[in-house]
Amino acid sequence: MKKIVSLIAVAFFNAVFSQIPTLEIGNEKKHPVILQEAKIDTKILGNLATSTATYTFYNPSNRILEGTLTFPLPEGVSVSGYALDINGKLRNAVPVPKEKAKEVFESIERRQVDPGIMEKVEGNNFRTRIYPIPQKGSRTIQITYHQELKNSASDYQYFLSFANATTIPKFNLKVGIIENVKTPKILENPDGSFSFQKSGNQWVAEITKNDFTPHESLKVNIPKDQQSSGVVLQKASGDQFYFAANAGMNFPVKEKPRSQKIAIIWDNSFSGSKRNRDKELQFLDAYFADNKNVSVSFSLLNNTFEKPEEFMVSQGNWSGLKSRILNLKYDGGTDFGALKEIAGAEEYLLFSDGISNFGDLNIKFKKPLNSISSTPTSDFILLKSLANQSGGNFVNLNEQDTQSALNIYKKLPVRFLGFKENPDMKELFPNIGTVVNEPVNIFGISSGNLGKLTALFAVGNENFEVPVDFSNAQQTENWQIAQLWAQRKIDELELNPMQNRQEIKKISEQFGVVSKNTSLIVLDDVNDYVRYKIIPPQELLADYQKIVSQNKGRILEQRKNLLSKAFDKTRELKTWWNTEFKPSEEKVYPKIANQSTNAPVLAERSYSTSNAKVANEVYSDEAAVVKNSGAKITLIDVESKEEYMKDFQNLQSAEVIYQKYLENRSKFEKQPSYYFDISKLLFKKGDKALSLKVLSTLADLDLENEELYKTISYLLKQRGHYDKELWITQKILDWRPFDAQSHRDYALALIDNKRPQEALNIYKSILYQEFTDEISARDNGIEEILIMEINNILKQNKNVDGSKVDDRLKADLPVDIRVVINWNKDNTDIDLWVTDPRGEDCSYSHKSTQIGGRLSNDFTQGFGPEQFLLKKAIMGKYKIKTNFFGERQNILSGPATIMAEVYLYYSDGRQERKIAVFQSQKENKREDDSKILIGEFEF
Template sequence: VKTTAATETSVSLQKLNIDVQIIGNIATTTMTMTFYNNSSSVLEGELTFPMPDGVSISRYALDINGKMREAVPVEKAKATEVFESIERRRVDPGLLEKVEGNNFRTRIYPLPAKGTRTIIIAYEEELKFGKESALTYNLPLDYNQTIAEFSLKTTVYESLVKPELVQQPDGSFNLDNKGNTYVAEMKKTNYQPQKALSINLPKRSDMPEVQMQKASNGYYFLVNVFPKSQNRPRQWSNQIGIIWDASLSGLQRDIKKELELLGLIIKQKQNLTIQLGLLNNAFKNAGTFNITNGNWDVLKEKLEKVVYDGGTNFSAINATNFGANEYLFFTEGLSTFGKNVVALNKPIHTINSSQKADYSTLKYISLKTGGQFVNLNSSSVNQAFEQLNEEQLQFLGIKNAADVRQTYPSMRVNVNGHLSVAGILSQFSTNIILQFGYGNTVVSEQTVRLDPNAQGLTTIDVSRVWAQKKIAEMDIQYEQNKQDISDLSKQFGIVTRNTSLIVLENLDDYLRYDI
């Protein structure tokens, strides 16, 4: 905890209560922390903590006059302005905001002299599929000070296979089963936690897991399946389209590396037809090149002589007279005209070699079309070629989606032994068919039954999980979706890059600042 007008030892963590609840692939971790101000001065406290990628804070509460008060979501800029305005009046605001990377910061004022303040922070996390066909939960517990009162409780609901404690903070911490629910609990005084809590949750590939929750018009659902997946060598098409960004910003790209990568692809394929398109303010078909026995000298010379000029207009690209079965798009992803959308419905592999790039747009284009994104800044030419030369099993979509809406992911995603899909069911019950494959080819399907009577629960907030998945997908194109992200995060109380959670002391302040 960083404080103002005091040494770092002035404020200590006096009490820590951690409650972990896991159901399916969702873990909800709630931490109740009481801080003690040992100094004789009133202080402002600041606590910064990192979160795993894709995890967001979903609850923040602060003690006001001895009672915990839940925070409300508000635009980030407004929250900061209100906090600083109220702080000057020496009353009790609390603010939780997202800062650089996936780090979160909370500011607490005042921390009374020789007194305490308590905060509650909770976050929901989609667990990742690790080794040995298991989901993995990890909670770092490496503290540099003794905590007067420490407690930890972990509950794993409805698990057909007993979870495995890979690491526990104390030898007394063991998971005991109550039917299909497993519970572990410990309480300590004057305790310094130094070991993490790490749990493996084995899953069966033949058993989909479904959780459902009533919505205003239907049911939210969360489906987890565990398909057996394996990568396979990419079968390059005989007809490849190259989209070469010839705008002025192309002078900042590493053309040498890009040509080396293209050369490796052609060397492996040997015989193919390449259609070349040059893109700047407009899109121009620059010729068809028949490659025989890996000889691409004419094409290489053409690319080496490209004159870079003008801006970039992604919306100028279209399939008219530029047909191919897959595309290689060499660009830094910065479209200066029109939308960052490419009107092609075949796999597009986006390849960047510029230090200044729009990574979100490049990833969006490749994900949307079933291609791959390659960053030549962070990988060698050989590594990039290996990445492109391998196809991962992908989730391609839902076959019969008439009874469901707003399902996420709505784009293709790679499947590494586990897939999580959230959406809204319009009817009372139905079967959905999840499709898996490579590129545009379906190689397997899995039928999942959605039935609120059998799968309804109140243990986790399925609606919030759905909202987090939708926000994560919209965030890929943040600028276009900024307002929608703000509206959704405020509706579901989720902290994002443009929303924060704030606690105010007086009802008058909520009314005054329209919060």
């Protein structure tokens, strides 16, 4: 397989509407990819804006590169257009289900022809992958989204942040304000020359610069047109229209009663360190200046929910609590599943980004919870849901100054009750009864001429009326009111994403809006649109229909399942098991050849144990003698050779190690191996809680990264955190349902959680699931591992109903030795070697040994697994080794993580399992020192 250099470029928009991505390339002194050109075009109608950002990235190096661009969008904003340059011309993406987009993307990627994909990940964050960026060449992407502008009594405000933007070789910015009489007022100007000129019925401002560095952001106040009705229509079907109606709630604000005792929940997970703490403290300054005497229960949330600490604020003095917050350490993942109500609290203030990456929210607060967001990467939908369901308020510090935020917190929630006249309207958003902020845009579907209507709102027990004039509604053909409506509907549906999964997909695909369930994809070849049954963009539609017509509806994508191969493999395993092996005296074994013409070729390397030591006291049961036998397993602790480990070698207590870890972390913040190694070290010292906290921090390093999550799941399994193992593997399965290994990992976690019937059902579904040709080829041979595990469930659990498992898959196959290795990275080749007491190696090029050792298929491009079986062990010592044959560089997820499950007497009633988890030491090893000893059997 051709070696691909994969570099992860992470761009976080520095403020609410920042549009200039700053690429950060891990482990590189200089950025190998530069932003060559940025073009931003925004059109504004009333308080609705549509922005299209076009970025060109240049690769000055002599290598083909791959980049991943991740960026947040503000509350209520989603990507609704994406394009990628194909043969020098931008091609628009089309919507497909999220899991299908990823499956197609990875299938085509294996042919070295990458499509483009835009997907929504956790929170309101979006991700696109750019490949290939050719050597000395460039790639261009285009992103479109719609937003509602914030407004005051007299103005709408457009804000574009250029915070931390670097010099851009080619830069173009254009803003057009349509159908507005008064001159817009520029409050912040990127270079001083940006100004609006009247052109027909719109105001236009534009600058084009070379080697441009913005001096400040762009902030424009747009005077409201008092003659406008505030209603915009877009034709739907028949006599129906999509509408957007702006309703100003100019009725008196009512304040809620003040609480005497509050609970502050402070998210101090690792991602909490990325929040805007200054804004949060300013908010609390204002809060305690307004609520001078209050009792506070202060609780910390990370991967656990810590016991509350009590503080008394008197005469507005909250210095003790403030000092506690200022001195907090931020570490661990975030588990909303750990949240609990706090006794005596009259209301809650939750400071968090709302992204729970280590457990699911499972509580409804009985007292009002006010959720406070200060980072643009937040999960706004979850934070708003928590507030709305409990009767609290959502405070967005990203978009409000301190006093405005305090006013929002203090007021009684305002709820939308629909229209007084009960007109012929469909699909109103916000939903009737929903909490809204002032002012509100109401979206829906209606007939065109509704006349003068009255919108109803409730504050506490009092109702208010607001006139909305549809009689002078402005009809537009070039404004995507339909997509704005669709986005509001998706926002409502995503409050319960699993329950509304199909409906979200339907709306997202119909209107081309990226959601948790739908992505946008661009393919290079029209034949791939046909093969994967994806309707292409308009420019390819004629060719697509011609190919489909020529094939007369024949299914071009011949997806395959594993069932027939599983039947064959079961027969083969039975034959092997029933064979009597008689080793000869002569010990002449074949010379190991290069592994695969399709894999990266590395020189054959000799075995050395210089990078490992026997772990005498690493885990309590590693050297235990197996019950009722003379056999034993000894696992090896593969030591990290990272330079940072020298700072920990003489530290004795777990607490001192943890403090040193925090002290050094800024230097290794984006290096996953740092958290892996320190978590292992803390576990050896006996502090399981600190070890788990550091491990869970891996989940905070990236959004929806299956490679990091697989690493977490391996260590959770090894350490017996089976409930969390199940949650992590379920998340990976949600992201990658097209991947057989995702299903298998989840099934194994179900077994660990003593749910064998559910696990058996998952195994059965894997065999019947259909896979693309590329993924099927990648995982060729996995059915051998599945057959062993299916029959082990049946053998070990007599109460399991196996009647729905085909009899052709059933076999009683107990073995003395079974070893299975898995790894966390795709496109990676790691080999399992087992050397028997006679010195014979069982490996990828010598899969059968004279004493009956058997190795499964060699996995060179996926996540594994590889399996060694020996029915009858002979006396002596067996060595288990792994060889890192080749792997794709992926800086963000670090070196490959390997999990080896080592079994004695598998499926014969005396089954014992030990687990080793370690990382590739490839970066620190000589080419002639490639194998790692991970364990030994002794019979």
